[in-house]
Amino acid sequence: MSSPGTVSDVPAKTTAPPGGSPLRALLGRADLRNLALLGVLAVLVAVGGLTRPEEFLSTGNLQLVLTQASVIGVVTVGVTFVIISGGIDLSVGAIVALASVWATTVATQDFGLGGMLLCAVSVGLGCGLVNGVLIAYGGMVPFIATLAMLASARGLALQISDGRTQVVRVDTVLDLGLPQAYVLGIPPLVLVFAAVTAVGWLLLNRTTFGRRSVAVGGNAEAARLAGIDVRRQRLMLYLLSGLCCGIAAFMLVVLTGSGQNTNGNLYELDAIAAAIIGGTLLSGGRGTITGSVLGVLVFTTITNLFALNNLQSDVQQIAKGAIIVAAVLIQHRTARSQTS
Structure with a gap:
């Protein structure tokens, strides 16, 4: 079993004991990457404090950064599980758009906050189910199946909204985005992000579901011979990704007060990169999960800076691209050192 906060494909004898605390795991060899990301984040905060101290370090701006990170962060948690299993999900941004549009139709808004939340989550789960069935039981390549879902969900979102912005008129939903709803100065969306992250961390590191996900991603055939239902596991993973998209869609509706077919644009790239x-x-x-969340915070802080x-924005995209390339090169170097 891997150390808390990290799931690794190295032999069990080289990792921390199962009962170790998150702090001990953070100081372990497997979490050096997380420490490096914390260092990058600290450097970005220092740059912001030096260049725009009054604006960047203000409470309002820090709340804004965390709030913006929350929506894509929830999506990233689901995407992380899919990638760990050896899959990919290119449809997350389109699913967020479809769920946000469907949840903000006049008919859905008549059911209030609960109806809108249920609609967004149901749409996300439905899309995840289609992806999972096509990939796990239909034998489709994840890239192709989720690419088809990307096009279909975007098209359906455009059809439902007719290309218009659907304004939310439910006060209980809009109130969640107001400062009056903050808990000890923390926006509700940030609390939701923290809860999803905690559940994702526990699911990956403390359950058989997490271990099976890692096993399927490491060697699907070996996992099958070990008694794991690989197809069912993959289906559950895409359902999880869809669920996270549904939650993120509702969060985006709260944040923007509207539903649009352009919502979630390029979320798939940001989530995969993080x-x-x-x-x-x-x-x-x-x-x-810890590393993915830090990746989200790094990218969001860069955007804010x-x-x-x-x-x-073109310089911003170049900076993000350089970070991604550096991360992949480090991965390759680490993999070679472990096999040598």
Whole structure:
């Protein structure tokens, strides 16, 4: 079993004991990547404090950064599980858009907050179910199946909304985005993100579901011979990804007060990138929820810094691309050192 916060494909005897605490795991060899990400995050905060101290370090801006990270962060948790299992999900952004549009139709809003939340989650689960069935039982390549879902969900979102912005008129939903709803200065969306992260961490590191996900990603045939129902496991993983998309869609509705077919644009790329720089192998078999969350925070902080310093978005994309390339090169170097 791997150390808390990290799931690794190295032999069990090289990892921390199962009963170790998250702090001990953080100081372990397998979490050096997380420490490096914390260092990068600290450098970004220092840069923000030096260049725009009054704006960047203000309570309002820090709340904004965490809130913006929350939506994509929830999506990233689900994507991390899929990648750990050796799969990929390119449809998460489109599912968020479809769920947000469906949840903000006039008919759905008539059911209030509960109806909108249930609708968003149901749409996410439904899309995840389709992806899972096509991949696990239909034998489709995950790239192709989720790419088809991306196109279909975007098209359906456009059809439902007719290309218009659907404004939320349910006060109980809108109130969640107001400062009056903050808990000890923490926005509700951030609390939801923290809860999803905690559940994801426990699911990956403290349950048989997490161990089976790692086993399937490491060697699907060996997992099958060991008695794991690989097809069922993959189906459950895409359902989990869809669930996270549904939750994120409702969070985005609260944040923007509307539903649009353009919501979630490029979320799939941001989520995959955050998981990669957090240490999740694209080939599967290893990943960490902690690292993925830190990856989300790094990217969100970069975006915020560029916005505050009025820097062009193309430079921002170049910086993100450089970080992704560096992370992949580090992964390859680490993998070679472990096999040598």
